[in-house]
Amino acid sequence: MQHAKIGIICGGGVFPPAVAETLTKQGRGFVLFLLRGFADAAVERYPHHWLKLGKLGTLFGLMRKEGCTELVMIGSLVRPAMTQIGFDLKTLMLLPKIARAYRGGDNTLLSSIAKLIDDEGFRVRGVHEILPELLMPEGPAGRIHPSSDDEADIALGFEIIRAMGPYDVGQAVVVAGKRVLAIEAAGGTAEMLSHLAELRAKGRVRFSGRAGVLVKAPKPKQDRRIDLPAIGPDTVAQANAAGLNGIAVEAGGTIISDPSAIANAADTAGIFLSGYKAMP
Amino acid sequence: MQHAKIGIICGGGVFPPAVAETLTKQGRGFVLFLLRGFADAAVERYPHHWLKLGKLGTLFGLMRKEGCTELVMIGSLVRPAMTQIGFDLKTLMLLPKIARAYRGGDNTLLSSIAKLIDDEGFRVRGVHEILPELLMPEGPAGRIHPSSDDEADIALGFEIIRAMGPYDVGQAVVVAGKRVLAIEAAGGTAEMLSHLAELRAKGRVRFSGRAGVLVKAPKPKQDRRIDLPAIGPDTVAQANAAGLNGIAVEAGGTIISDPSAIANAADTAGIFLSGYKAMP
Known part of the structure; x- marks a missing residue:
């Protein structure tokens, strides 16, 4: 054809x-x-x-x-x-x-x-x-899997993205221990994560060790032909720098530039990257 | 007594x-x-x-x-x-x-x-x-009043704070031209505003001239005996540094440290500060 x-x-x-x-x-x-x-x-x-x-x-x-x-x-x-x-x-x-x-x-x-x-x-x-082959599949991309505490944070993150839907904001959030640490607005995901890393470095957000999950998904009402969430090895590096446990995205609703490169990046950083079916 | x-x-x-x-x-x-x-x-x-x-x-x-x-x-x-x-x-x-x-x-x-x-x-x-005398009253505190565009942004801001209620996050948001620029999470209002000022300085958020309103209100389900939103002359200075048009808060639901000092600060900065009745 x-x-x-x-x-x-x-x-x-x-x-x-x-x-x-x-x-x-x-x-x-x-x-x-x-x-x-x-x-x-x-x-x-x-x-x-x-x-x-x-x-x-x-x-x-x-x-x-x-x-x-x-x-x-x-x-x-x-x-x-x-x-x-x-x-x-x-x-x-x-x-x-x-x-x-x-x-x-x-x-x-x-x-x-x-x-x-x-x-x-x-x-x-x-x-x-x-190019459907550039979409994130379901399940963990690398060797590390989310814990049950992570799963609770992930569920809350997806719920918040859905609640923000009517306001055309919040394609990404960070949740740690059921506490919302950041909601993406203007500036994008990279800015949100570097700001969070800065808040942790300044002691404005305190945790012992790694904590939290970056949850990223299309806005519920968005036209999926444009501005579909995208993650790359740089997103993994930024999530790692912000001290997070991992990244959760919508399977089939997130673009990844290079599946094997991003799985390697997650394994090297020691964090998980996992795709979840869209909520009904 | x-x-x-x-x-x-x-x-x-x-x-x-x-x-x-x-x-x-x-x-x-x-x-x-x-x-x-x-x-x-x-x-x-x-x-x-x-x-x-x-x-x-x-x-x-x-x-x-x-x-x-x-x-x-x-x-x-x-x-x-x-x-x-x-x-x-x-x-x-x-x-x-x-x-x-x-x-x-x-x-x-x-x-x-x-x-x-x-x-x-x-x-x-x-x-x-x-000390009810430390609560923000209804209406503008200084000489500057919000425009009708500002009023639309303020209404949207209060609506988002209400929508965020179930998630125990978002006591403050910044809205400009019906676009949500920032949602407060961990770090507080001052951090949110300084981050926004930084994004504008870096050209990651672009407007010609002043734009946007800081909207701050108690979370819908919060216990009002604790952590009631508070604004002071420093909040006015931070909103000004972020290039905003003004600040909208819930009348009777926001603590102000010194009513005349804060009205003067708003007039000097050239921004509005206005109290709104809580939505039913």
Whole structure:
């Protein structure tokens, strides 16, 4: 079966190269749209165009020229102030819709932009649809398993992520001994973990030895085609630096860049990484 | 009417001196129990005993010797690891109860300790019962009023605090343009605001100019005799440093150390500070 050529909007981090590498191995046609200021120049070795934020007209033109009918968005992005974006004419025409979406959480914003792209006749696809092999499976990835105390913290963590759903916030939380240590908001998971490591170093959060679990899952109402939670070896290193026992994610709802590398990273750090079925 | 002599367990910060000063002016009998490592030596000018965490036997003995029948807990406290506490015999006997409470949020822990004290025949009172004049009233404290956009963020903030209620977390949140920027967990409000200021400085959270409101309120299920939210001029300075438009708190559910000082601080910083009736 002949696949359509895929356009991939790339932010920063390890996921754009992982996706490009996997698609190349599979012999699928794709072209990267690298967001200036966010994407890593290392992915320039794949077919690509550099693109500035706010240039939807340019994006749509390049998509048509390249013959892409499907679009995937991947990688990290810091949400800029609207005044920092240089808009092209097409984007300016769509600006009333974008401005409305700007008043809200990331999910509101990204879903609205996905809808604008859909409306242009392209199809926004999720990484999980294009490359299901990059999704975290159920069960522990490495040799270490969560304890029963960890399991209680994990259950509470997933429950809180669900409770936060209506507010478009909290794709990740840290729970230790049934006490909530951190809830992710602006800044992302890496920032949350480094802040927690800092609070522990300063003695503002005190435990003897390792404690707590990072729990990460898609927001209940989020459009899974965009901003699916992602973890990589750096997440394992950050969880380890924050003194946690391990990481729990939603199986089938979390992107991992390299399954064997991340299992090794967890084993080396001495923490667990485990996938859980989504709650019904 | 003759008031009972009040015992006051003091953590750190500006509230223990404010309470001691107000009670002195009113001519009420009290004695401070200053927690070593937390309380400020500046309050040594009032009748006091120094006390270590974990010495409930000592506390109960001193309370009886001083003729105190009521006890108030006030000031900031970093929750120590249980292994860092030196327990006396009385506390050791109560340890199974304390250890259970340690697995849970701050509210669980503090309520359990209040119950242990009640069971000894003392009466744990809230600051709001003893000194209602230290509670934030309804409406703006200074000259600056919230905008209608701010009001929308404030409503969302109170809603999130309510939604977090079952999880014993989140006495404060920051909302900007209907987007949740931060949720307080371990570390407290000052840490949350300084982390947000840092994220803005690093460009991880971007806005043009001032944005957002700090919303602070008691957790819905919390025992209001303990750990009532408190704000002081330092909170105003921290909210200003984080680039916020203002602060919204629950009227009658928030302690302020010095009403005129805090109104001046808000006016000087150019931000609002406003009290809102608790949601039904």
